[in-house]
Amino acid sequence: HWPQLRALSALGFRERREAAAALQRNGGDQWGALRELQRPRLRPFLQRLWRPPGALDFECPDQQVLVRRILATLDVASWGRALLVASLGRELGL
Structure with a gap:
């Protein structure tokens, strides 16, 4: 051996x-x-x-980080749609 x-x-x-x-x-x-x-x-x-993913932080100062996290955790088809989710989440105060 x-x-x-x-x-x-x-x-x-x-x-x-x-x-x-x-x-x-x-x-x-x-x-x-x-x-x-x-x-x-x-x-x-x-x-x-x-482990289940953590909650999305829509107050994240780096928008790219937030959009990448949305793409990784949600069933979103494109960068543009993830960007829309991030914008709506910020507007709605989620």
Whole structure:
């Protein structure tokens, strides 16, 4: 397992005992061990990714940021329509 351990170490998994155990649990398969070792590191990212988006802040001073957020979170077809949503939201005090 030395070449696989070196490869996992080069990818940032320097704890040999943990990497060796992951390799053993995956029958020496480097990709299976890599998947197993990455899972705990990816968990916080995935939790943030799947969290529901926050409310839109129509008082945001940067209009581009607001329009991009509208495009990312609402079912809006174009930049122009997102701009319209931002303008209406500001006018209505949302």
